[in-house]
Amino acid sequence: MLVMRGAAAAAGGRTLWSGVDLEVGAGEFVAVLGPNGAGKSTLVKVALGLLPLTAGSVELLGRPAGSSSRRVGYLPQRRSFDPGLAVRGRDVVRLGLDGHRWGVPFPLLLAGRRREREARTRVGEVVDLVGASAYADRPIGSLSGGEQQRLLIAQALVERPEILFLDEPLDSLDLPNQAAVASLIGGICRDSGVAVVMVAHDVNPILGQLDRVVYIAGGRVAAGSPHEVITSETLSALFSTPIEVVTTSDGRLVVVGEPEAPEVHGGRHGHEHR
Amino acid sequence: MSALAHLVAATAPARHAVLGPGAHLPHGAPPPVLGANLVSDLHELFAYHFMVTALAAGTVVAVLAAAVGWVMVLRRQSFAGHTLAVVGFPGAAGATLVGLPIAVGYFGACVAAALVIAAVPRGRAGSSRGAESAVTGAVQAFALAAGVLFVNLYNGFLNGVDALLFGSFLGITDSQVWALTAVAVGALALLVLLGRPLLFASVDPDVARARGVPVRALSLAFVVLLGVAVAAASEITGSLLVFALLVMPAAAAQQVTARPGLGLVLSVALGLLVTWSGLAVAYFSIYPSGFYLTSFGFAVYLVAAGVRGVSEARSRRVAALGRGA
Ligand SMILES: Nc1ncnc2c1ncn2[C@@H]1O[C@H](COP(=O)(O)OP(=O)(O)OP(=O)(O)O)[C@@H](O)[C@H]1O
Ligand SMILES: [Mg+2]
Numbered sequence: 001m002l003v004m005r006g007a008a009a010a011a012g013g014r015t016l017w018s019g020v021d022l023e024v025g026a027g028e029f030v031a032v033l034g035p036n037g038a039g040k041s042t043l044v045k046v047a048l049g050l051l052p053l054t055a056g057s058v059e060l061l062g063r064p065a066g067s068s069s070r071r072v073g074y075l076p077q078r079r080s081f082d083p084g085l086a087v088r089g090r091d092v093v094r095l096g097l098d099g100h101r102w103g104v105p106f107p108l109l110l111a112g113r114r115r116e117r118e119a120r121t122r123v124g125e126v127v128d129l130v131g132a133s134a135y136a137d138r139p140i141g142s143l144s145g146g147e148q149q150r151l152l153i154a155q156a157l158v159e160r161p162e163i164l165f166l167d168e169p170l171d172s173l174d175l176p177n178q179a180a181v182a183s184l185i186g187g188i189c190r191d192s193g194v195a196v197v198m199v200a201h202d203v204n205p206i207l208g209q210l211d212r213v214v215y216i217a218g219g220r221v222a223a224g225s226p227h228e229v230i231t232s233e234t235l236s237a238l239f240s241t242p243i244e245v246v247t248t249s250d251g252r253l254v255v256v257g258e259p260e261a262p263e264v265h266g267g268r269h270g271h272e273h274r
Numbered sequence: 275m276s277a278l279a280h281l282v283a284a285t286a287p288a289r290h291a292v293l294g295p296g297a298h299l300p301h302g303a304p305p306p307v308l309g310a311n312l313v314s315d316l317h318e319l320f321a322y323h324f325m326v327t328a329l330a331a332g333t334v335v336a337v338l339a340a341a342v343g344w345v346m347v348l349r350r351q352s353f354a355g356h357t358l359a360v361v362g363f364p365g366a367a368g369a370t371l372v373g374l375p376i377a378v379g380y381f382g383a384c385v386a387a388a389l390v391i392a393a394v395p396r397g398r399a400g401s402s403r404g405a406e407s408a409v410t411g412a413v414q415a416f417a418l419a420a421g422v423l424f425v426n427l428y429n430g431f432l433n434g435v436d437a438l439l440f441g442s443f444l445g446i447t448d449s450q451v452w453a454l455t456a457v458a459v460g461a462l463a464l465l466v467l468l469g470r471p472l473l474f475a476s477v478d479p480d481v482a483r484a485r486g487v488p489v490r491a492l493s494l495a496f497v498v499l500l501g502v503a504v505a506a507a508s509e510i511t512g513s514l515l516v517f518a519l520l521v522m523p524a525a526a527a528q529q530v531t532a533r534p535g536l537g538l539v540l541s542v543a544l545g546l547l548v549t550w551s552g553l554a555v556a557y558f559s560i561y562p563s564g565f566y567l568t569s570f571g572f573a574v575y576l577v578a579a580g581v582r583g584v585s586e587a588r589s590r591r592v593a594a595l596g597r598g599a
Contacts, residue, residue, distance in 0.1 A: 048484050076480040082350065086528035086537060087477055099474030100485045104466055104535075139532040140477075155481065 001026055001163045001195040002047055006056035009039060009046050016042055018055065020221045022214060024163070027193040029186060029209050031200050031226075034216035040199045041077050043216065044165045047197070048074060061162060073156035077167035077199070081148060085141035089132065089151040092140050094123050096155035126154040130184065145172035153181065157188065163195040164188075170205055178205040185209070203230065204252045230255070319554060328443045328563075331451050332549040335507045336519060338458040340527075340545030341465060342503040343520035344538050345496065347528055349476045353407055354391050354497060356517050357414040358504040361387040363513040364421035365505075366438050371428050377453070380505040387413055388501030392494040440564040441512030443553065450509065457506040461499055472496060473534060515564045519545060522571030526578035544574050 001024050008018030016039030024030050032040045045051040047058055049066020058065045060072065073096075081092075097119055098105070105119070106112045127136045130150045135143055140151065149172055156164055166185070170178045186209030189196045200206060203213065203226065213229040215222045217238045222229050229235075230253050235243040244256040319325055346355045365383020366376045394409045425435055437445075465472075474482040475489040483489045507516045527541035548570045556563035 050484060070486075072484070074481055074484040076484075079478070079480065081477075084528075085477065086348070086532045087473075087534060088532045091532075091534055092477060095470070095474045095478060096481065096485075099470050099478075099482065100487050101470055102467055104469035137532075155478075 001028075001061060002197065003059040004047070004056065005058075007046065007053050007058055008055040009042050009051065010054045011039070011042055011051075015054065015219060017216055017219050017221055020056070022221075022223060024195050024197060024212075026162070026195055027189060028211045029189045029196045029198070029206070030212045030214060031198050031203060031206055031210050032214045032216065033200060033203055033230075038216040038218075040216055041167050043214075044074075044167050044197065044199060048072065048165060070159070071162040073159070073161035073164040075152050075156045075164075075166045075169050078171055079148075079152065080145060081141045083141045086139050087141075089136040089138060089140045089143060089148075090123060090127060093127060093136070093151055093155045093158055094119065096158040097122060122158060123154075126158045127151070129157070130154045131180070146174065146177055149173060150181065153185070160192075161194060163197070166196065166198045168199050168201065170200060170202075175205075182206045182209060207251070207253065226253070315558070316554075319557060324444055324446075325553075325557060327446050327448060327451055328553055329550065331446050331454060331510045332443065332553050333546065334451070334455050334458045335510050335516075336523075336545035336549035337542050338461060338503050339507050339516065339519035340523040340541040341462060341538060342500055343524035343545075344527060344541040345465070345472065345476065346500055346520060347524040348473075349496070351497070351500070352521050354410050355500055355504065355520050357391065357410045357417070358384050358387055358501050359508065359513050359517040359520070360414050360421075361417040362505060362508040362516070363438050364417050364424055366508070366513075367421050367424035367428070367434075370434065371424050377505075377509055380508050381502070383417070384501040384505035384508070385498060387417070388497045392497040437512060439512045439514045440562060441508075441510055441515050443510060443556075443563045446510060454506055454510060457502065461503050461506070464495075464499055468492060468495060468499075511567075512564065515567060518568045518571050519549070522568075522575050523548060526571075526575045529575070529578040529582040544578075548574055 002022065003024075004020050004022040007020040007022075009016050020043075032043055034040050042051060046053055047060060047065055049058075049060070049064070060066075105116055124133075127133050130153050132147065132150045132154060135147050136151065140148060143151070149169060153166070153169055156166065164185075169185070170181060173181060182205045185196055185198065186206070188194055189209065198206065203210070207226060210226050212223060213226045215229050215235070215238060217235075218240060220238055222234050222238050224234075230245055232243055232245045235245060235255065246254045246256060248254060319329075343355070346352060361383045362380045365379040365381075367379070369376055369379025369382070390413055391410055421438075471482070471487045472492050472495075474485070474487050475492045479489050504516055504520070507519065511519060523544035524541045526544055527537045531537045531540060548567060552567035552570050553563055556566045559566070
């Protein structure tokens with residue numbers, strides 16, 4: 001699905017990470033972890049072809065990144081809609097299905113009417129799937145952050161993507177909802193063989209679903225199974241400072257002593273959170 | 275100079291003759307009064323060619339402005355729209371000054387300003403959005419200054435200012451109506467063609483870009499489309515009234531419904547309602563049509579905001595009841 005070879009990326013003239021080799025196969029659930037500003041979102045954008053690489057290569061669905069946009073779902077980090085935006089949640093989901101097609105739906109002809117019906121059914125399905133039916137008809141700007149997030153996950157899913165990039169999808173959800181959405185995404189991954197690349201701050205809500213972890217820190221990347229990567233040795237090497245990983249009695253992983261993200265002069269101010 | 279002659283004919287004494295009560299009637303006849311008999315009043319409205327022309331032009335302007343305005347309000351580009359409208363004023367005044375047709379002035383100025391506005395990258399909420407409004411504001415301020423200068427440079431031009439700002443609804447020629455209609459059909463066809471990708475890029479630019487929608491190009495295309503629509507309408511409505519027709523029906527429609535298709539249709543319907551009723555009432559009144567159009571537009575917006583308030587209060591009550599049960 002996704003293949004990166006010797007990849008490196010830069011932002012604002014500074015190399016964020018380099019030497020990244022990564023392969024994501026069908027139905028795999030991969031988490032991208034790391035401190036703020038490490039370049040997690042950049043990794044996702046590079047994979048999508050929205051940002052260029054400075055070295056190496058990236059292939060998405062067998063083609064150079066950026067050329068195959070149809071079968072790829074994307075949920076960017078922390079989008080919030082203008083509170084007055086007069087477009088229903090359902091319409092935003094629908095845009096994920098046919099928003100890239102020119103023109104407007106033309107349901108006067110028979111074929112147009114059938115396509116319109118199919119589109120509505122599909123949108124209804126994914127809205128149900130993410131549990132957003134109760135508020136999908138309200139203007140998206142009037143919904144809470146968590147409600148918007150569920151609808152955006154539905155938008156990313158609506159065209160039955162083969163690979164799904166989710167940038168901090170659990171971000172504005174409370175703990176029960178984090179667990180619910182994590183198991184929802186895990187289920188989609190297992191049942192429909194969709195590959196999932198998910199950026200997360202906390203690995204615990206998705207630990208049970210994960211196949212692989214990509215940990216970005218200090219310009220380097222460590223990849224492997226969660227229990228290989230999230231260990232005192234690997235993380236200490238990555239951060240070049242002693243890190244302790246503690247496993248709690250209920251199986252949660254707690255990282256102790258994780259340092260602040262490397263200081264960049266003024267770089268944080270330029271960090272864009274849409 | 276023919277442009278100026280037309281301008282002056284459409285304003286000053288001629289304008290009052292046209293707008294004033296009974297001026298179109300033979301001397302001594304009583305002025306038209308809005309009587310109890312609506313049918314005969316309507317009949318009277320359509321009896322004069324200039325009134326039919328005004329209604330036809332008003333209809334085209336209302337549909338064009340309401341449709342383009344709906345997208346403008348959705349994209350939060352009302353400020354850009356206002357600037358394009360204001361820029362038409364120095365464009366038209368400058369064209370008159372150098373002896374060019376007024377239409378050339380409107381189109382030249384509006385499209386040029388649209389390109390300037392579009393050249394600034396447009397972000398979602400962040401800093402680039404601020405950059406856009408700063409550039410837009412700068413363009414607007416300069417345009418007004420230039421307009422005032424042109425008016426001053428041209429001796430005796432002051433009568434025309436009125437028409438440039440508030441339009442010459444009742445002094446429109448047939449060929450103007452046809453030209454307006456041609457531009458409107460082209461602009462609306464383009465709007466339909468851009469359709470969904472434009473909505474996608476307006477609502478959700480990040481995902482749209484990832485799905486291969488040319489977000490920057492659409493943004494440019496829309497601002498130019500807005501400029502063309504404003505230029506075409508300004509020739510009829512003047513630089514100030516066009517903005518009212520762009521923003522009021524669209525904002526009212528977006529208060530009432532969050533369904534894109536329905537909202538667009540409602541915006542056009544409200545635009546027509548405002549324009550027709552404004553022109554009809556102005557015919558029976560001594561006050562200018564621009565005043566009625568703007569006031570009715572504002573009233574429609576207030577009603578829409580009221581409807582929204584009531585329906586939100588009701589859904590809150592229903593939700594509270596649901597929780598209580
Ligand atoms: N356009 C840009 N110009 C300059 N620097 C940038 C730009 N975009 C991102 N950066 C910098 O690149 C670094 C990585 O950004 P990125 O968004 O990938 O971080 P992240 O790992 O996703 O962080 P977070 O956890 O906060 O989302 C940050 O230090 C950011 O300031
Ligand atoms: Mg990020």
